[in-house]
Amino acid sequence: MPVDRTPTLRSGLARGLVRLRHDPTAIIAAVLVVVLTYLVLGPVLSMLASGVRVQFRDAARLGLEPGHLTVAYIQRVFQSRISSVLFWRPLVRTLVVSISVLVGSVLIGFVLAWILVRTDFPGRKTLSRVMVIPYIAPAWTFALAWLTLFKNRRIAGSLGIAEGLGFSLPNWFSYGAVPIVITLTFSLFPLAFLLFGGALQSVDAQLEESARVVGASRTAILRRIVLPLLLPALMSSGLLILARTIGSFGTPYLLGSPVNYTVLGTSLYGTIQRGEAGPAGVLTAVIILLGVLAVSVDVYFVREARRFVTVTGKGGSQTPSRLGPLVVPAGMFVYGVILVSLVLPLAALVLSTITRAPGVFRRENFTLIYWIGRSIPQFPGQPGLFRNPDVIRAAWNSLRIVTLAAIISGTLGTFIGYVSVRYSTSRVALYLRQLSFMPYLVPTIGFGAAYLTLFAVRRGPIPSLYGTIWLIVLAMGINYLPFAARTGTAAMMQLGREPEEAAMVCGASWWKRITRIVIPILKKTLVTGVILPFISGMKELVLVIFLATPGLELLTTQVLRYIDYGYTQLANAVVVVIVVIIAVLTMVLQKITGTGLTSGLRGG
Amino acid sequence: MAVIHLNGLVKEFPGHVVAVDHLDLTIQEGEFVSLLGPSGCGKTTTLRMLAGLEDPTSGEILVDETILSSREKGVFVAPEKRNMGLVFQSYALWPHMTVWENIAFGLEMHHVPRAEQKERIASVMSMLQIAGLEKRYSFQLSGGQQQRVALARMMAMTPEVLLLDEPLSNLDARLRLEMRAELKRIHEKLAKTTVFVTHDQLEAMTLSTKIAVMKDGRLQQYGTPMEIYREPANLFVAQFVGSPPINVITPDAAVLFHSVPANGSVSTYGLRPEALRFGDGDWTMEARVDAILPTGPEWIVQVNVDSFPLFARTDREPGFGAGDTCRVAADFEAFHRFDNSGLRIA
Numbered sequence: 015m016p017v018d019r020t021p022t023l024r025s026g027l028a029r030g031l032v033r034l035r036h037d038p039t040a041i042i043a044a045v046l047v048v049v050l051t052y053l054v055l056g057p058v059l060s061m062l063a064s065g066v067r068v069q070f071r072d073a074a075r076l077g078l079e080p081g082h083l084t085v086a087y088i089q090r091v092f093q094s095r096i097s098s099v100l101f102w103r104p105l106v107r108t109l110v111v112s113i114s115v116l117v118g119s120v121l122i123g124f125v126l127a128w129i130l131v132r133t134d135f136p137g138r139k140t141l142s143r144v145m146v147i148p149y150i151a152p153a154w155t156f157a158l159a160w161l162t163l164f165k166n167r168r169i170a171g172s173l174g175i176a177e178g179l180g181f182s183l184p185n186w187f188s189y190g191a192v193p194i195v196i197t198l199t200f201s202l203f204p205l206a207f208l209l210f211g212g213a214l215q216s217v218d219a220q221l222e223e224s225a226r227v228v229g230a231s232r233t234a235i236l237r238r239i240v241l242p243l244l245l246p247a248l249m250s251s252g253l254l255i256l257a258r259t260i261g262s263f264g265t266p267y268l269l270g271s272p273v274n275y276t277v278l279g280t281s282l283y284g285t286i287q288r289g290e291a292g293p294a295g296v297l298t299a300v301i302i303l304l305g306v307l308a309v310s311v312d313v314y315f316v317r318e319a320r321r322f323v324t325v326t327g328k329g330g331s332q333t334p335s336r337l338g339p340l341v342v343p344a345g346m347f348v349y350g351v352i353l354v355s356l357v358l359p360l361a362a363l364v365l366s367t368i369t370r371a372p373g374v375f376r377r378e379n380f381t382l383i384y385w386i387g388r389s390i391p392q393f394p395g396q397p398g399l400f401r402n403p404d405v406i407r408a409a410w411n412s413l414r415i416v417t418l419a420a421i422i423s424g425t426l427g428t429f430i431g432y433v434s435v436r437y438s439t440s441r442v443a444l445y446l447r448q449l450s451f452m453p454y455l456v457p458t459i460g461f462g463a464a465y466l467t468l469f470a471v472r473r474g475p476i477p478s479l480y481g482t483i484w485l486i487v488l489a490m491g492i493n494y495l496p497f498a499a500r501t502g503t504a505a506m507m508q509l510g511r512e513p514e515e516a517a518m519v520c521g522a523s524w525w526k527r528i529t530r531i532v533i534p535i536l537k538k539t540l541v542t543g544v545i546l547p548f549i550s551g552m553k554e555l556v557l558v559i560f561l562a563t564p565g566l567e568l569l570t571t572q573v574l575r576y577i578d579y580g581y582t583q584l585a586n587a588v589v590v591v592i593v594v595i596i597a598v599l600t601m602v603l604q605k606i607t608g609t610g611l612t613s614g615l616r617g618g
Numbered sequence: 619m620a621v622i623h624l625n626g627l628v629k630e631f632p633g634h635v636v637a638v639d640h641l642d643l644t645i646q647e648g649e650f651v652s653l654l655g656p657s658g659c660g661k662t663t664t665l666r667m668l669a670g671l672e673d674p675t676s677g678e679i680l681v682d683e684t685i686l687s688s689r690e691k692g693v694f695v696a697p698e699k700r701n702m703g704l705v706f707q708s709y710a711l712w713p714h715m716t717v718w719e720n721i722a723f724g725l726e727m728h729h730v731p732r733a734e735q736k737e738r739i740a741s742v743m744s745m746l747q748i749a750g751l752e753k754r755y756s757f758q759l760s761g762g763q764q765q766r767v768a769l770a771r772m773m774a775m776t777p778e779v780l781l782l783d784e785p786l787s788n789l790d791a792r793l794r795l796e797m798r799a800e801l802k803r804i805h806e807k808l809a810k811t812t813v814f815v816t817h818d819q820l821e822a823m824t825l826s827t828k829i830a831v832m833k834d835g836r837l838q839q840y841g842t843p844m845e846i847y848r849e850p851a852n853l854f855v856a857q858f859v860g861s862p863p864i865n866v867i868t869p870d871a872a873v874l875f876h877s878v879p880a881n882g883s884v885s886t887y888g889l890r891p892e893a894l895r896f897g898d899g900d901w902t903m904e905a906r907v908d909a910i911l912p913t914g915p916e917w918i919v920q921v922n923v924d925s926f927p928l929f930a931r932t933d934r935e936p937g938f939g940a941g942d943t944c945r946v947a948a949d950f951e952a953f954h955r956f957d958n959s960g961l962r963i964a
Binding site for chain 1: 632669670671697698699702703704706707708710711712713714723724727728771775
């Protein structure tokens with residue numbers, strides 16, 4: 015090989031340019047820093063700032079210039095005539111709902127995990143997979159199913175199936191706290207199930223065996239060895255569920271609004287809808303604070319849990335305990351959970367789309383008109399789903415918007431991972447990782463609103479995005495960044511620097527290294543990194559509720575429109591379509607990765 | 619010709635972590651130099667700077683008269699222009715390519731004509747005895763085969779200098795011995811300047827023409843394996859090289875310490891286990907036998923003089939058992955002497 019070692023460049027700048035052409039990681043890092051600061055920090059800060067700055071519409075009332083610093087909004091939220099409606103009552107309700115959901119899901123999740131991981135319950139592998147499905151469906155599907163089953167005469171639209179069968183339901187059962195807690199519990203328990211299942215599997219059998227050898231009884235082993243080892247998983251799942259419910263919106267919106275049962279998420283929605291940017295900023299700050307609290311406690315416990323990481327020998331191969339006659343109650347529990355969390359809701363939704371009047375099981379009541387009818391007499395101007403131009407347009411919008419958002423998310427996540435690995439010790443990598451995690455802490459409803467206010471008008475080089483798909487694409491792409499960045503960083507960390515450096519030594523240019531080495535090796539992970547945000551995007555409702563404009567509806571917002579009009583069958587039909595799309599994609603994902611489901615679950 | 623000079627080489631990472639601290643080293647044409655030291659001593663960083671994967675904070679790297687890296691003079695030669703081959707600790711075989719594609723990749727990047735590629739790949743594969751594995755992927759290879767493919771990938775580029783980063787550390791004991799012999803054979807055949815990073819003193823001793831012992835980014839000693847073993851420049855080198863480790867005798871072991879004649883201000887003595895005999899000599903002590911560890915060809919005996927433990931190594935079966943008393947002896951010149959800063963006293 016001819017040797018060409020002629021160093022011709024002498025100045026520092028020229029030398030720097032040589033290095034950059036050779037390895038443009040620094041340029042990528044710089045671009046990422048600018049883009050993320052602008053798209054993540056910008057909206058969050060503007061939202062928070064609106065809580066302490068006089069808004070234009072309040073300037074005259076407060077007697078201050080717009081933009082002046084003020085505590086008026088903080089006072090309005092925490093100590094004014096309306097603060098009990100705006101904040102305190104929703105806060106109490108949020109806590110009541112969150113803690114009830116937490117207790118419920120942890121109990122269900124723990125018992126299920128025990129039965130399906132530690133006993134010889136028949137068919138436990140398949141059942142474990144089935145248990146995850148409720149979590150994949152959008153959480154508000156369950157709310158909709160609840161309404162389909164138990165809606166009473168209080169609000170418009172067709173009645174629930176129960177009333178159609180002749181039952182008369184009280185408001186407290188149809189709407190408010192009870193159904194919110196039940197539906198959220200049945201959509202979130204898989205989170206606890208997965209964390210407990212994982213923890214139970216990783217408890218080294220030798221730990222228990224050594225307790226048995228020194229003469230501990232079965233109950234003593236459970237109480238003194240196994241449960242303490244599960245404590246971190248308990249904490250972790252509890253806090254994740256808490257963080258989820260504190261910021262939840264879809265379910266309380268559907269089930270709480272009819273009886274004015276407001277939680278923090280819906281209260282924030284109300285302030286934004288009424289154009290009260292100030293109080294909205296303050297409420298956002300409170301929800302972020304609660305989220306940060308939950309996550310830091312979680313981080314603390316995860317770090318504590320490291321103490322429990324034991325030297326893994328040949329562990330993990332526990333002999334499942336024999337259930338014996340207990341198999342009957344265990345079976346009732348397992349299949350009961352499947353019935354309530356999966357079969358009943360989906361059946362109710364599907365059933366409602368093929369019946370004219372709810373709860374009437376006569377042959378002439380069944381129809382496919384809501385799916386394929388040319389026109390539906392009850393709903394003037396609305397043909398059946400597959401012929402409905404609104405639905406088809408919404409589907410097309412969902413498809414292109416979510417695809418673009420998923421690609422943005424996946425690409426950014428990959429590059430963040432790349433910079434993290436190449437610059438593992440630098441502050442830039444740390445800054446990027448922290449920024450990319452931030453959307454996780456911001457209540458989605460506030461994030462969407464922030465994008466609306468920030469990018470509805472022309473900002474610097476970015477033109478007004480209002481009414482274009484790009485506003486939704488950007489908001490979505492950034493909102494799912496935490497999971498995409500985590501996937502990307504994990505993949506890049508696993509790959510390490512060496513394969514790329516080996517190519518560098520061989521003389522491959524940066525472009526060649528990326529296209530011939532890095533991308534081909536990480537193909538599968540990169541596909542996962544795009545499909546995961548795609549799934550989240552297909553079921554996204556909260557983020558887009560303010561961003562979707564008439565003519566730019568997504569499938570999810572189309573569901574809300576139909577609910578508002580009382581077109582229950584059409585709404586449910588669209589939901590069924592969404593669930594089918596998500597289920598198919600999830601299966602594709604599982605095919606690709608083998609474990610895609612569980613790895614993406616904490617994100618969802 | 620390829621004589622490598624490292625002049626006052628410094629590498630500082632963010633957070634004022636000095637990985638390499640003013641390293642001066644000259645590696646002659648055709649030498650096999652091991653950079654030896656515990657993890658975190660800066661040996662891998664030095665290798666990466668040589669390869670051009672890290673940019674030195676200050677100091678220079680030269681090959682013959684040509685500067686490869688020098689921040690002061692604003693010179694940095696890109697890795698692929700240095701004509702050095704690098705084998706990584708993890709081998710870094712590209713998992714999506716076959717063995718053939720792995721080896722061909724670099725040649726392709728250098729626009730080597732197809733026919734020549736074929737010829738060169740075939741020749742390195744036969745030299746490394748992996749012919750027949752062309753179509754395999756790395757996950758279908760054993761650890762030893764992966765190692766050979768990584769070497770072949772490097773050698774196909776016909777580099778002037780071979781850089782090896784702990785290439786044997788992922789192999790099991792038997793394969794490690796086999797690959798050690800293989801590396802020695804290749805070096806003797808090609809006579810190419812080789813820099814080898816390892817934390818395994820036995821590997822360094824058996825393979826190298828010269829060893830550079832490093833600690834905390836600083837060079838401790840640079841010499842032939844026998845110089846390093848027989849005349850360690852300081853206490854660290856004495857303790858790092860040799861297994862079982864050298865017996866370190868400090869003033870707290872009063873009986874032992876004061877029974878060896880001092881010259882100058884000795885603050886520590888070192889005595890290699892094989893220098894400790896059973897019987898009589900210049901220096902003789904009563905000892906109790908704590909444990910006898912037979913390794914097959916020899917016996918490692920832990921004895922205890924005035925409750926100070928010492929290791930002895932002998933190829934003759936000891937005629938006593940644990941708990942017995944015996945006499946241990948050594949010649950005075952067998953003791954290494956170190957001053958209070960750990961430096962060797964000649």
